Amino acid sequence: MTCDLNPGRSVLHRLDPRLKLLAVTAWSLLAALSRTGPAALFALAGALAFAGLGRLAPGPTAKRLSAVNFFLVFIWLFLPFSVPGEPGPALGGLSATKPGLELALLLTVKVNAAALGALAFFGTSSVTQLAAAARRLGAPEKLTAVFLLTLRYFHVLSLEYARLRQALKVRAFRPGLNLHTLRTYANLVGILLVRGVDRAERVHAAMLCRGYTGRFWFHDHFRFTGLDWLGAVLLAILLSGGAALNAF
Amino acid sequence: MPSETLISLRDLTFAYPGGPPVLKGLNLDFRAGETLGLSGANGAGKSTLLFLIMGLAKPQGGTVEIFGRPRRTERDFQEVRPSLGFVFQDANDQLFCPTVADDLAFGPLNLGLEHEEIHRRVAEALDMLGLAGFERRVTYDLSGGEKKLVAIGAALTLHPRLLILDEPTAALDPGTVSRLEDILAASGLPALIVSHDQDFLARVATRRLTMADGFLF
Numbered sequence: 001m002t003c004d005l006n007p008g009r010s011v012l013h014r015l016d017p018r019l020k021l022l023a024v025t026a027w028s029l030l031a032a033l034s035r036t037g038p039a040a041l042f043a044l045a046g047a048l049a050f051a052g053l054g055r056l057a058p059g060p061t062a063k064r065l066s067a068v069n070f071f072l073v074f075i076w077l078f079l080p081f082s083v084p085g086e087p088g089p090a091l092g093g094l095s096a097t098k099p100g101l102e103l104a105l106l107l108t109v110k111v112n113a114a115a116l117g118a119l120a121f122f123g124t125s126s127v128t129q130l131a132a133a134a135r136r137l138g139a140p141e142k143l144t145a146v147f148l149l150t151l152r153y154f155h156v157l158s159l160e161y162a163r164l165r166q167a168l169k170v171r172a173f174r175p176g177l178n179l180h181t182l183r184t185y186a187n188l189v190g191i192l193l194v195r196g197v198d199r200a201e202r203v204h205a206a207m208l209c210r211g212y213t214g215r216f217w218f219h220d221h222f223r224f225t226g227l228d229w230l231g232a233v234l235l236a237i238l239l240s241g242g243a244a245l246n247a248f
Numbered sequence: 249m250p251s252e253t254l255i256s257l258r259d260l261t262f263a264y265p266g267g268p269p270v271l272k273g274l275n276l277d278f279r280a281g282e283t284l285g286l287s288g289a290n291g292a293g294k295s296t297l298l299f300l301i302m303g304l305a306k307p308q309g310g311t312v313e314i315f316g317r318p319r320r321t322e323r324d325f326q327e328v329r330p331s332l333g334f335v336f337q338d339a340n341d342q343l344f345c346p347t348v349a350d351d352l353a354f355g356p357l358n359l360g361l362e363h364e365e366i367h368r369r370v371a372e373a374l375d376m377l378g379l380a381g382f383e384r385r386v387t388y389d390l391s392g393g394e395k396k397l398v399a400i401g402a403a404l405t406l407h408p409r410l411l412i413l414d415e416p417t418a419a420l421d422p423g424t425v426s427r428l429e430d431i432l433a434a435s436g437l438p439a440l441i442v443s444h445d446q447d448f449l450a451r452v453a454t455r456r457l458t459m460a461d462g463f464l465f
Contacts, residue, residue, distance in 0.1 A: 007384075126384075128350050152344050155388040202341040205304045209334040210406060211358035213326055221363055 006061075006123035012054035013124045016228045017133035020121040023235055027117035030242045031110045039246040040106055043113035046238055050120035061119055068115045072108050079104040127151060132218035145216045153203075157196060164188055252280045253316070254410055254438065255301060260310035262296060270296050272462030273310065278410075278440055283432070285449035286442045288459030294442045295337070297459070298414055301440075302334055315409070330359060333408030333437065337415040339395035348374075348390070348398055349383040355406040366405075373401040376434060378427065393424035400431060411439040417448050 012020070027047065034040040051061065080088075083100035090096070122130065131144045168184065175181045255278040262271040270293040278284055288294050299305040300312060303325025312319050314328045336342045345351040352373050356366045374380050377397045382390075390398065396416065403411060411432070417425050425445075429452055432439060443449055449456055457464045 127346050148346065149344060151346055152388065156340050199341065202336065202338070203344050205299075205302075206334075206336050206342040207344070207354075208304065208326075209302055209329050209332070209336075210355035210402065211326070211330040212354075213358070215358075217357035217360075 006054065006056050006119075008055055008124070010053060010055040010124060011227070012050065012120060014227060015124075015231050016222050016224050017125045017129040018137055018222055019224070019228050019232060019235075020125055021130065021133050021137060023231075024118045024121045026235065026239055027121075028114040030239055031114040031117065034106075034110055034113075034242070034246055036246060037102075037106060037109075039242055040109040040113065042242050042245050044109050044116070046242070047113045047116035047120060051116055054120045054124040056120060056123055061116075061123075064119060065112060065115055068111060069108070072104075072111060075107055076104050079107070128218070133222065135216075135218060136222065141216055149203075153196075153199070156199070157192065160195060161188075161192060164191065251282075254278050254280055254314065255440070256311075256313040257297075257301070258311045258313070260297075260300060260307045260312070262293070262300060262305065262307045264296075269462055271300075271307070274463055276457075276464055278438070280410075280438050282454045283439045283441065283452055285453030285456040286440070286459060286464075287444060287446065287449065287456070292459045293462060294459055295414055298334070298412055298440075298442060301412065302329060302332060330355060330406045331409045333403035333406060333411040335400050335403050335411065335413045335416060337418060339392070339399040342399040342402060343387040343395060346386060347383065348379070348385045348387060351387055351398060352401050352405045355402060359406070369405045369407070373405045376404065377401045377431060393420055393427075396420060396424065397427065397431070400428070404435060408437065411435065411437050413439060413441045413443075415443055416441060417443060417445045 027043065027050075031040070031043040031047075034043055080096035080100035081094050083097055083103055085097040085099035088096045088098040088101055125133070128148070131148050134147075135141065135144045165188075168188070173184060175185075255276065257274060257276040260271050260274040261269060263269040274297070276297075286294055286297070296305065300307050301314070303312075303319060303322065315331070317324075319325055319328060343351045345354055349370055352370045353366050356369050361369075370383070371380075374382055377400070379394065379397060379401070382394075382398070387395065387398065400411075400413075400416075416428060420428065425448060429448075432452060439452075441449065441453065459465075
């Protein structure tokens, strides 16, 4: 297993991660600012094309998208019934309005366009590359360092949590709705925090031993190749096309 | 000609805040070419001693001399740490980068080396560890033994003048322990090893000391 969402060697994988970071920002903005159906559909079609170029694995990508779409369920529950306008189909005693349904549909297309675009560009870079690219584009050093360390130690801490849970289980702990359970969980969270601080101190010491003096250096050195120029130009054309659709 | 003294500790005293003294005037000379095994009961101060050598804790009294010069300030220790090749007891403390290659490159990046040189050192270390092809592997997915080997690799990419290992065989299976012994031998580096594993020390150490009551015997 690797840390990358979608490892591989597609055209998108070979693009400069800095360009990909900019592309995600631009495509998300295009999707977010779409006001018309055609513009939103254009953004979604573009995102689908990017996903194809990046050869995203369909299964995992659909799973990630469904996580995003979970939040849209709430929009579909409320928006069609709360936006005033011409009445549409009725559901039980409630009747949805046409503008409400259209708005919910527009939002769904926009959200999926932005999410799929991000998955296509982020998923085809390694996290280290993305952190390094963000750093090169001016993201604060501390923030990029924290991003990388979080990724690594989230797993260590969750394993520690799992071990503590097992230790509780082998001593016949069974959670219930009582004070003992609350106290036990409070102790569990407390010891996790204490261990987290302890570990942070040891990690820092280990970093000092390897010559860390407060600067976080990155391994990757990027080159903006002909392929990147081609990608940038194509992206610019697509973005202006999307913006034009939005204007009408 | 007697071999060069790499680390010289004189009359070291140390106590944790509010605690009893851990070291009570400890002396130690560690010379080039030797593999020194240190053992002692839990809480005898072995790890503390290593932290004092690395400048991660400051002694209340006595001197720490490394490579022939007294070391006192953080800046003094920053200068020598990359040459000391310290490997922590828990590899999870040491491996903090997403991938193996990132972690092996962390030290060399801090030294400000050229990218080609960094790639060369990472490849060299993986080759020495017998972990060729592990570059893109995620550190949290490695087995305990692999993590330990990568942690040693992370010290080796600094091209240190010696290795300092804190409980290197703890929780390792016999196969990994023998790989570790081969790597130590292949590195040709002098090593200061803290371990409870008497069989391991008997095989690798050229000199052995025991720590008790704040002194070395």
